[in-house]
Structures are given as C-alpha cells and as structure tokens.
Amino acid sequence: MPVSWTFAVARDDLARTVLVDGVTPDLSDGEALLRVDRVGLTANNVTYAVLGETMRYWRFFPPGPRGLGPQWGVPPLWGFAEVVASTVAGVAVGQRVYGYLPSAGHLVVRPGRVDASGFRDTSGHRAELPSPYNAYRSTAGDPAYRADQEDLLILFRPLFFTSFMLADQVVDNGCYGAATLVLSSASSKTAYAAACELRGRGVRLVGLTSAGNLAFTRSLGCYDTVLSYDDIADLDVVPTAYLDLSGAPATRAALRRHLGGQLVRDVAVGLTSQTPNADAAGEVFFAPVQMRKRRQDWGSDGLDQRFTDAWRRFAGVVTGWLDVRVGAGPAGLQRVWHEVLAGRTPPRVGHVVRM
Incomplete structure (x- = not known):
C-alpha cells in the first residue's frame, strides 16, 4: 500500500508535535482519495487548534484512523489536493480541488452533491459540522481560480472569505x-x-x-x-x-x-x-452564519459572484504586500508550524508548503 503520513499536535500543548508514518487506506464504494499537494500555514490555522474543542475543529480529521490517540489533534489546513483514486462518478482521477485538508499526506472523502463546481464531503463524522468547511472546489469550475494565483488563494482565500x-x-x-x-x-x-x-x-x-x-x-x-x-x-x-x-x-x-x-x-x-x-x-x-443569510438573500450564484468580484479587487493589490516562502514536505510543515505558533513570522511573509 502507498505510504502516507500525518502531522499532529498535542491538544493540551500545541508546541508538542509528532509526525506519524502510515499507509493510505483502501476505498469503499462512494469514496475518493485526495493527495494533499500544496497548503498554507498562517495564524488562522493556529486559531483552529486553539479553538479545536469549543468550535469542533478537531472533529474534521479524527486522529484515530491515523493511528493516533485522542490526546492528539490534526490541524486543518487550506490548500490544493489531487484526486488519486475514486469510486464516484464525476470525481475523476487527476481532478484538482481546493478545500479544507488535514495536515497529512492523504484524505479519504465521500463526495456528494457532485457537479462542475466540485463536491462536498458527506462523511458521517462531518455531517453536523459547518457546511462551508466540507466543500471542495474544482479548479476547472471555480471562477476565482487562476493557476498563477494558487499561493494567494492558499494563503488568503479562507481568510478573505x-x-x-x-x-x-x-x-x-x-x-x-x-x-x-x-x-x-x-x-x-x-x-x-x-x-x-x-x-x-x-x-x-x-x-x-x-x-x-x-x-x-x-x-x-x-x-x-x-x-x-x-x-x-x-x-x-x-x-x-x-x-x-x-x-x-x-x-x-x-x-x-x-x-x-x-x-x-x-x-x-x-x-x-x-x-x-x-x-x-x-x-x-x-x-x-452571515454566509447562510446571504445565500438566502442573493442565492448561491449571487454570493459566489460577489465574492469573486471582491477577491479580484483584493488580489490586484495584495501581491505588493506579501512575500511567499515555500517549504517542502512533512518536516517543512512541522518547522513552519512552530514558527507560526511562536509568532515569529513577519506580517509580510506567507508560508506555503509543497507536499
């Protein structure tokens, strides 16, 4: 079986971290396997860990299936992943998606509501969690996507939303x-x-x-x-x-x-x-909460268009305010986590990790 890995932090001490090797699981019918490709790490991700219990962020990527005990948490990251195996019609191998990803090499999802824009992970443990975090946008059907702006999207899209x-x-x-x-x-x-x-x-x-x-x-x-x-x-x-x-x-x-x-x-x-x-x-x-209100007011397409318009305005100016630093691999992710956690990242710097 292909080798995978997971980066985890102690829930009671975010400075205590571990890298665990593992294998990618076999898929059941209705599932797809994503390979985590390129992610960002900012103070926002530390916030997810600080609020992991109260805001249920630890529940998105349970540590148990990754060979870790309940004292460990898998920090959520935003970034791009590639579909490397699929049993679901409309979710093709090679499809590139943007969404909420674990600090790990792979993620098994159960795609639902599949269309040209992407899909939602309908895995049982995510059913009661906030819906926006379960969406995976296909780069081919995302009006805000530009290949030359991937790092901007990684670093800013969740924050900008x-x-x-x-x-x-x-x-x-x-x-x-x-x-x-x-x-x-x-x-x-x-x-x-x-x-x-x-x-x-x-x-x-x-x-x-x-x-x-x-x-x-x-x-x-x-x-x-x-x-x-x-x-x-x-x-x-x-x-x-x-x-x-x-x-x-x-x-x-x-x-x-x-x-x-x-x-x-x-x-x-x-x-x-x-x-x-x-x-x-x-x-x-x-x-x-505000997003749900605006979906009712404007409809999904109206909200997407307003977000895209705002994003394009912002992307036009933010490149002059940002220096992207690109790390590599699990060890690079672990190093950046400690830097961001300790508050050592200058405001001009944005960390991206290529897996």
Missing part, C-alpha cells in the same frame, strides 16, 4: 451606528483584507497593532489611522465599534476605559494572541 463576510455583516448592520471602526491585530491578513472591503463605506477605519508592525501596517494604505496598542488613548471618543481579531484582554480593557459608553459594539472575530476572546466580547462573528 472571513474578511469579506465580516465586512458585509458590518455594512449590513449600518456599521452598528459607529463613526469609527477599530480593528485589532491590524497587520494580520484577515484584518487588512476586511479593511480593504470596508474602505470608503462612510466610517473611519483605525488599525491597532504592535509597535514593531506600525510601519508595515501604515504602508498598506487601507486604514485611515494606525495606532500602537500603547496609544489607544489617542482615539477620538466617538461612537466606536470594535472588531477584535487579537483576543488580547488588555486591549479590550483599555478600549472600554477610554471609550466608555461610546464603545457601541464589541465583536470577537478571531484571536491572533491565542487567548479565547468570545466570553469577554459582546458577540462573536462566525462567517458561516
């Missing part, structure tokens, strides 16, 4: 009646992609970042003002909505002290500081 839906929800709610939107972790890809979508919507955009990232974040040009976390007292005391992508308790506390009742909305979006922030915030943003 969150950014796109976040900006849409903010606008859909009249910017919460705020005069200013404050985004923490403003140098992060999710934050500045959302700022690009929100620019020109009639609200002032303020990015908060660390002192070391001030120059980079200001160079983007997507915020009206960029401040360090130490300078929150310089914010105008006007109706303000806070989009929290850092999860840092000290930042939230400083904003509440300075703005008082003028802090009209406090939304937890994610966490780049590895501190769960949902309980402390007023509400939690979850992209699939």
